[in-house]
Amino acid sequence: MAIAFTAAIPILRIFDEDLARRFYGDYLGLEVDWEHRFEPGLPLYMQMSRAGLVLHLTGHHGDTTPGSTVYVQMEDIAAFHAELRQRDGIGNLRPGLEDAPWGGKLVEVTDPFGNRLRFAGDA
Template sequence: MKLSAAIPIVRIFCVDKAKEFYLDFLGFTLEWEHRFESDFPLYAQVSRSGLTLHLSEHHGDATPGSTIFVAVEDIDALHDELHAKDYKYAKPDIDTTGWGRVLQVTDPFGNRLRFCELSQEE
Protein backbone atom coordinates (compact mmCIF):
# COMPACT_ATOMS: atom_id res chain seq x y z
CA MET A 1 0.00 0.00 0.00
CA LYS A 2 1.15 3.54 -0.78
CA LEU A 3 -0.39 6.74 0.54
CA SER A 4 -0.11 9.88 -1.56
CA ALA A 5 0.10 13.46 -0.38
CA ALA A 6 -3.22 14.83 0.82
CA ILE A 7 -5.00 17.49 -1.22
CA PRO A 8 -6.78 19.90 1.12
CA ILE A 9 -10.21 21.16 0.06
CA VAL A 10 -10.70 24.85 0.79
CA ARG A 11 -14.21 26.28 1.00
CA ILE A 12 -14.68 29.46 -1.04
CA PHE A 13 -17.69 31.73 -1.51
CA CYS A 14 -16.66 33.99 -4.42
CA VAL A 15 -14.74 32.79 -7.48
CA ASP A 16 -13.31 36.23 -8.30
CA LYS A 17 -12.00 36.79 -4.75
CA ALA A 18 -10.59 33.24 -4.66
CA LYS A 19 -8.73 33.75 -7.94
CA GLU A 20 -7.41 37.14 -6.82
CA PHE A 21 -6.04 35.57 -3.64
CA TYR A 22 -4.83 32.14 -4.77
CA LEU A 23 -3.69 32.95 -8.31
CA ASP A 24 -2.73 36.63 -8.29
CA PHE A 25 -1.42 36.99 -4.72
CA LEU A 26 -0.11 33.54 -3.78
CA GLY A 27 1.02 32.61 -7.29
CA PHE A 28 -0.85 29.33 -7.73
CA THR A 29 -1.67 28.07 -11.21
CA LEU A 30 -5.24 27.10 -12.10
CA GLU A 31 -5.08 23.51 -13.35
CA TRP A 32 -8.76 22.86 -13.97
CA GLU A 33 -12.30 23.97 -13.12
CA HIS A 34 -15.48 21.93 -12.92
CA ARG A 35 -19.16 22.81 -12.67
CA PHE A 36 -21.99 20.33 -13.11
CA GLU A 37 -23.90 23.06 -14.99
CA SER A 38 -23.02 26.66 -15.89
CA ASP A 39 -24.88 28.11 -12.89
CA PHE A 40 -23.65 25.50 -10.37
CA PRO A 41 -20.89 25.92 -7.75
CA LEU A 42 -17.25 25.82 -8.81
CA TYR A 43 -14.82 23.04 -7.92
CA ALA A 44 -11.25 23.76 -9.05
CA GLN A 45 -7.67 22.62 -8.61
CA VAL A 46 -4.75 25.00 -8.13
CA SER A 47 -1.10 24.18 -7.56
CA ARG A 48 2.27 25.71 -6.89
CA SER A 49 5.65 24.06 -6.43
CA GLY A 50 4.35 20.66 -5.30
CA LEU A 51 1.39 21.99 -3.28
CA THR A 52 -2.06 21.18 -4.66
CA LEU A 53 -5.32 22.58 -3.31
CA HIS A 54 -8.93 22.09 -4.27
CA LEU A 55 -11.15 25.16 -4.08
CA SER A 56 -14.84 24.44 -3.65
CA GLU A 57 -18.03 26.51 -3.57
CA HIS A 58 -20.00 23.35 -2.73
CA HIS A 59 -21.79 23.46 0.62
CA GLY A 60 -20.46 20.74 2.89
CA ASP A 61 -17.14 20.16 1.10
CA ALA A 62 -15.03 21.88 3.75
CA THR A 63 -15.29 24.00 6.86
CA PRO A 64 -14.53 27.71 6.45
CA GLY A 65 -11.91 28.91 8.91
CA SER A 66 -9.65 25.89 8.60
CA THR A 67 -5.84 25.99 8.67
CA ILE A 68 -3.48 24.33 6.20
CA PHE A 69 0.12 23.82 7.38
CA VAL A 70 2.66 23.98 4.55
CA ALA A 71 6.36 23.25 5.04
CA VAL A 72 8.42 25.63 2.93
CA GLU A 73 12.07 26.22 2.11
CA ASP A 74 13.34 29.81 1.97
CA ILE A 75 10.48 31.53 3.71
CA ASP A 76 12.25 34.87 3.23
CA ALA A 77 11.84 34.54 -0.54
CA LEU A 78 8.11 33.86 -0.11
CA HIS A 79 7.80 36.85 2.21
CA ASP A 80 9.58 39.15 -0.27
CA GLU A 81 7.47 37.87 -3.18
CA LEU A 82 4.18 38.44 -1.37
CA HIS A 83 5.14 41.92 -0.19
CA ALA A 84 6.23 42.90 -3.71
CA LYS A 85 2.70 42.17 -4.96
CA ASP A 86 1.26 44.81 -2.62
CA TYR A 87 -2.00 42.90 -2.07
CA LYS A 88 -4.11 45.33 -0.08
CA TYR A 89 -5.79 42.66 2.07
CA ALA A 90 -2.65 40.98 3.45
CA LYS A 91 0.82 42.11 4.51
CA PRO A 92 2.11 38.96 6.23
CA ASP A 93 5.17 38.96 8.46
CA ILE A 94 7.38 36.10 9.58
CA ASP A 95 7.07 34.97 13.20
CA THR A 96 9.65 32.78 14.92
CA THR A 97 8.29 29.85 16.92
CA GLY A 98 9.83 26.93 18.76
CA TRP A 99 9.57 24.74 15.65
CA GLY A 100 10.46 27.22 12.90
CA ARG A 101 9.68 30.47 11.15
CA VAL A 102 6.03 30.96 10.18
CA LEU A 103 4.31 33.20 7.63
CA GLN A 104 0.52 32.99 7.83
CA VAL A 105 -2.02 34.40 5.40
CA THR A 106 -5.80 34.29 5.63
CA ASP A 107 -7.89 34.02 2.49
CA PRO A 108 -11.06 36.09 1.95
CA PHE A 109 -13.14 33.23 3.41
CA GLY A 110 -11.35 32.86 6.75
CA ASN A 111 -9.10 29.93 5.80
CA ARG A 112 -5.50 30.18 6.96
CA LEU A 113 -2.41 29.00 5.09
CA ARG A 114 0.44 28.62 7.56
CA PHE A 115 3.75 28.43 5.70
CA CYS A 116 6.58 27.22 7.94
CA GLU A 117 10.30 26.88 7.44
CA LEU A 118 11.00 24.22 10.04
CA SER A 119 13.94 24.63 12.42
CA GLN A 120 16.92 22.42 11.77
CA GLU A 121 17.53 20.04 14.67
CA GLU A 122 21.06 20.00 15.95
Protein backbone atom coordinates (compact mmCIF):
# COMPACT_ATOMS: atom_id res chain seq x y z
CA MET A 1 0.00 0.00 0.00
CA ALA A 2 1.40 3.41 -0.98
CA ILE A 3 1.47 6.36 1.37
CA ALA A 4 -1.29 8.84 0.58
CA PHE A 5 -2.25 12.09 2.27
CA THR A 6 -5.98 12.70 1.99
CA ALA A 7 -6.44 16.12 3.61
CA ALA A 8 -4.74 18.89 5.53
CA ILE A 9 -7.10 20.66 7.93
CA PRO A 10 -5.99 24.07 9.19
CA ILE A 11 -6.50 24.82 12.88
CA LEU A 12 -7.22 28.48 13.62
CA ARG A 13 -7.21 30.21 17.01
CA ILE A 14 -10.36 32.01 18.10
CA PHE A 15 -11.02 34.12 21.20
CA ASP A 16 -14.79 34.64 21.08
CA GLU A 17 -17.16 31.82 20.17
CA ASP A 18 -20.09 34.01 19.11
CA LEU A 19 -17.85 36.17 16.93
CA ALA A 20 -16.31 33.06 15.36
CA ARG A 21 -19.77 31.67 14.56
CA ARG A 22 -20.83 34.97 12.98
CA PHE A 23 -17.67 35.31 10.88
CA TYR A 24 -17.20 31.71 9.76
CA GLY A 25 -20.89 30.80 9.69
CA ASP A 26 -22.92 33.87 8.78
CA TYR A 27 -20.25 35.65 6.71
CA LEU A 28 -18.27 32.85 5.04
CA GLY A 29 -21.20 30.42 4.94
CA LEU A 30 -19.60 27.47 6.77
CA GLU A 31 -21.69 25.06 8.84
CA VAL A 32 -20.78 23.61 12.24
CA ASP A 33 -20.04 19.89 11.81
CA TRP A 34 -19.24 19.15 15.43
CA GLU A 35 -18.15 20.77 18.70
CA HIS A 36 -16.05 19.50 21.59
CA ARG A 37 -15.32 20.68 25.14
CA PHE A 38 -13.51 18.65 27.75
CA GLU A 39 -16.09 19.92 30.24
CA PRO A 40 -18.48 22.88 30.61
CA GLY A 41 -16.69 26.20 30.86
CA LEU A 42 -13.57 25.04 29.04
CA PRO A 43 -12.61 26.33 25.58
CA LEU A 44 -14.43 25.19 22.47
CA TYR A 45 -12.86 23.12 19.68
CA MET A 46 -15.09 22.77 16.62
CA GLN A 47 -15.10 21.82 12.98
CA MET A 48 -16.84 23.94 10.35
CA SER A 49 -17.08 23.19 6.65
CA ARG A 50 -18.49 24.24 3.32
CA ALA A 51 -18.22 22.72 -0.16
CA GLY A 52 -15.05 20.75 0.58
CA LEU A 53 -13.35 23.36 2.81
CA VAL A 54 -12.83 22.04 6.35
CA LEU A 55 -11.50 24.22 9.19
CA HIS A 56 -10.91 23.52 12.87
CA LEU A 57 -11.43 26.46 15.21
CA THR A 58 -10.02 26.37 18.72
CA GLY A 59 -10.19 28.43 21.86
CA HIS A 60 -7.30 26.46 23.41
CA HIS A 61 -4.22 28.67 23.73
CA GLY A 62 -1.76 25.83 23.15
CA ASP A 63 -3.23 24.57 19.87
CA THR A 64 -2.07 27.26 17.47
CA THR A 65 -0.91 30.84 17.09
CA PRO A 66 -3.24 33.64 15.98
CA GLY A 67 -2.25 35.48 12.82
CA SER A 68 -1.94 32.45 10.55
CA THR A 69 -2.71 32.40 6.81
CA VAL A 70 -4.72 29.66 5.11
CA TYR A 71 -4.50 29.34 1.33
CA VAL A 72 -7.70 27.89 -0.12
CA GLN A 73 -7.98 26.84 -3.76
CA MET A 74 -11.52 27.00 -5.04
CA GLU A 75 -13.76 27.18 -8.08
CA ASP A 76 -16.05 30.04 -9.05
CA ILE A 77 -14.22 32.63 -6.99
CA ALA A 78 -16.15 35.47 -8.69
CA ALA A 79 -19.45 34.08 -7.36
CA PHE A 80 -17.92 33.65 -3.89
CA HIS A 81 -16.63 37.24 -3.99
CA ALA A 82 -20.07 38.53 -5.00
CA GLU A 83 -21.65 36.54 -2.16
CA LEU A 84 -19.28 38.05 0.42
CA ARG A 85 -19.90 41.56 -0.86
CA GLN A 86 -23.65 41.10 -0.28
CA ARG A 87 -23.23 39.92 3.31
CA ASP A 88 -22.65 41.88 6.46
CA GLY A 89 -19.05 41.30 7.43
CA ILE A 90 -17.58 41.66 10.87
CA GLY A 91 -16.23 45.19 10.96
CA ASN A 92 -15.96 46.83 7.57
CA LEU A 93 -14.92 43.90 5.42
CA ARG A 94 -15.12 44.66 1.71
CA PRO A 95 -12.73 42.19 0.12
CA GLY A 96 -11.55 42.79 -3.40
CA LEU A 97 -11.21 40.37 -6.27
CA GLU A 98 -7.52 40.75 -7.08
CA ASP A 99 -5.38 39.44 -9.92
CA ALA A 100 -2.90 36.86 -8.62
CA PRO A 101 0.69 37.40 -9.83
CA TRP A 102 0.78 33.77 -11.02
CA GLY A 103 -2.60 33.94 -12.77
CA GLY A 104 -6.15 33.57 -11.56
CA LYS A 105 -7.87 35.64 -8.89
CA LEU A 106 -7.56 36.12 -5.13
CA VAL A 107 -10.00 37.13 -2.40
CA GLU A 108 -8.44 37.68 1.02
CA VAL A 109 -10.30 38.20 4.29
CA THR A 110 -9.00 38.53 7.82
CA ASP A 111 -11.05 37.02 10.62
CA PRO A 112 -11.68 38.92 13.87
CA PHE A 113 -8.74 37.09 15.48
CA GLY A 114 -6.05 38.11 12.97
CA ASN A 115 -6.09 34.95 10.82
CA ARG A 116 -6.06 35.47 7.06
CA LEU A 117 -7.96 33.31 4.60
CA ARG A 118 -6.64 33.67 1.06
CA PHE A 119 -9.05 32.19 -1.48
CA ALA A 120 -7.64 31.53 -4.95
CA GLY A 121 -9.19 30.40 -8.19
CA ASP A 122 -10.04 31.21 -11.77
CA ALA A 123 -12.70 33.86 -12.29
